[in-house]
Amino acid sequence: MPLSFLTADLDDVALPHDDHDRWRRPYRPGPWRVAIGAVLLLVASFMLLATMIIAFAGAWTGAAVCLAAALAVVGGTARMLRAGVWVSRTGLRRVSFFGTRTVSWSQVEAIRTVQQPVRWLGLPRTVQGQALTVAAKGASPLPALLTDHSADFLARGEAFERAADTVEAWADEYRTVPAAR
Template identity: 55%
Template structure:
């Protein structure tokens, strides 16, 4: 089963004449690949889900139809499905772009900003949160400046110390350049 949200389109990595080498610009896409740390964490969560689902099967097979073991197996099965949903949401997190705007997908929230409300997208050197934890380190952040909000206190779109770009500064630079190119192209049009 192909997972289109897991990989970025290969056309961004190929040298091309256009900054936005897509035929279907209406489709939401992530202009970078998820980082190895994000994929590794999701793989571990899916491994945990496989154990939970296996436990649900064992619980269902060990009990009779008329006992409470079947309902226990259903609860464990539900927990396994929730764990799978968590892993898929973790893989879906990040910045997505289309002709309509910029979308920042978080674990629990999704914010979409139309290009008409975007003033600028720029890279800034500043303290950033390390892996989303309260600890901050010096790094780079891709900041979105909107017409209806001030730039101070705005959460960065991407940073060099997230699961996608930890230890990959060149990957951050490519992703920031791609998002900036989408912003420049769509603010003009």
């Protein structure tokens, strides 16, 4: 079973077996996102071990609460690892922790990289940086798709540029071509 959130950088080269109808992330998750996910999964494993110990002790209510908390941590970690920008022949999808928004390529007016204040690692603190923004026809403005200070691109400027160029290339390729179904 492939892990869809671990999509590798393909250096903008389409492989013969690539399926452009499947949603894919055009960049690798950054080291910050992977490290935070690994720590959270380690915490969840300790919580599951605690669940087992509590269950063997006979406190079923406590075991159920501990199991629910561990499953919430695992689910939250999976959602955090899936967060990011996804592209397919259909359109552009921005997945955040609490929601997902999809815009078809026919509705995308422009995608640009701009200098603006961006959130540092998704926290409230802002710093000056680069952001990949999208303007959609007749829709409320989308938040920045990618920033160079996010968990995927902090201290990886070249990876940000490559990812931004890849998303722009997808937009250029499919903005004028109707989606095949």
